[in-house]
Amino acid sequence: MAYELYYWPTIQGRGEFIRLALEEAGADYRDVARLPARPGQGVPAMLACLDGDSVPHAAYAPPVLRDGDLLIGQTPNILQYLGRRLGLAPRAESGRLWLNQLQLTMADWLTEVHDTHHPLSMNQYYAEQKQAAMLRSADFRETRLPKFLDYFTQVLLSNGSRGQYLVGSKLTYGDLSLFQMLAGLRYAFPQAMARLAPRYPALCALHDAVAARPNIARYLRSKRRIPFNEDGIFRHYPELDG
Secondary structure, three states: OOOOEEEEOOOOOHHHHHHHHHHHOOOOOOEEHHHHOOOHHHHHHHHHOOOOOOOOOOOOOEEEEEOOOOEEOOOOHHHHHHHOOOOOOOOOOHHHHHHHHHHHHHHHHHEEEEEEEOOOOOOOOHHHHHHHHHHHHHHHHHHHHHHHHHHHHHHHHHHHOOOOOOOOOOHHHHHHHHHHHHHHHHHHHHHHHHHHHHHHHHHHHHHHHHHHHHHHHHHHHHHOOOOOOOOOOOOOOOHHOO
């Protein structure tokens, strides 16, 4: 049976990390909420995964992955499940734990990106918290962003295995996720990322290598890749880019 991914149909968001893994592996999957709203399809089907009266172990929020009767929530949890099945994680438990640790760190990073444009409340529009967002974004650009980039550069350069990957000598879902983080940051903060790029050649090389992989390159050119937009996590507001 094909994997079924449940995520919002108009944004990349946290679901994109799952899509990249499925696309790289050439896995058979259905992006359920993007299908017409028929029984078992569309946004109603996605929302049903969050209904504790309808399914056991309901997820708090999408993304959710279905594999047969199994429903799995939370992006790092889904990727940890898919990693071994899609050949995108190390065989050794120590390597899988390290990879999951890096994915959880990226989840923290992603939250900080989101909070640059919504620092006060999810229930307020950006325009209602714009001044706070400008302060939060200035700190993010000047201190938090370089700290995360420094950390993942250190991880890359400290990997003693052959190749330029985060973990081991082969591409993992962590490399795909780091590509997505860098691509999203280039969209949201183009000036800041352009200024920082000369300091991080290893990260830029990883981004370009992932983008050039045949399955990923086809996906990025396809209609399946939802464009970045101002409804997702990575949003480009010029005033937040300094």
